[in-house]
Amino acid sequence: MIKLKRLSDKPVLMPKAENEWERAAVFNTAAIYDNGLFHLIYRATDIGPHAKYGKYTSRLGYAVSKDGINFMRLDKPVMSNETEQELRGLED
Numbered sequence: 001m002i003k004l005k006r007l008s009d010k011p012v013l014m015p016k017a018e019n020e021w022e023r024a025a026v027f028n029t030a031a032i033y034d035n036g037l038f039h040l041i042y043r044a045t046d047i048g049p050h051a052k053y054g055k056y057t058s059r060l061g062y063a064v065s066k067d068g069i070n071f072m073r074l075d076k077p078v079m080s081n082e083t084e085q086e087l088r089g090l091e092d
Contacts, residue, residue, distance in 0.1 A: 007069060013042060021046050021059050021077050038065040044077070045089070057081060058089030 013026045022044030029042040040063040048055035059077035081089050 023047055024056055038068045060090055
């Protein structure tokens with residue numbers, strides 16, 4: 001059995017207002033620890049509105065950390081809704 005220890009009461013990631021694509025919410029992270037770094041892929045939503053599909057289009061972001069608490073994020077999503085099938089957003 002694995003015993004986990006909470007290091008902080010704060011969320012690992014919060015919405016980032018300066019990045020339109022992730023200013024509404026960030027959630028559903030997937031974490032990997034490799035070569036001394038914590039890597040996160042996460043889903044984020046914007047606020048919209050989008051003419052055809054409304055608010056909250058999902059995209060996938062990437063963050064990395066040395067300590068698992070303080071993460072550096074990319075300013076742009078690593079996967080975005082670019083094809084017709086993805087117009088309402090991406091799901092993880």
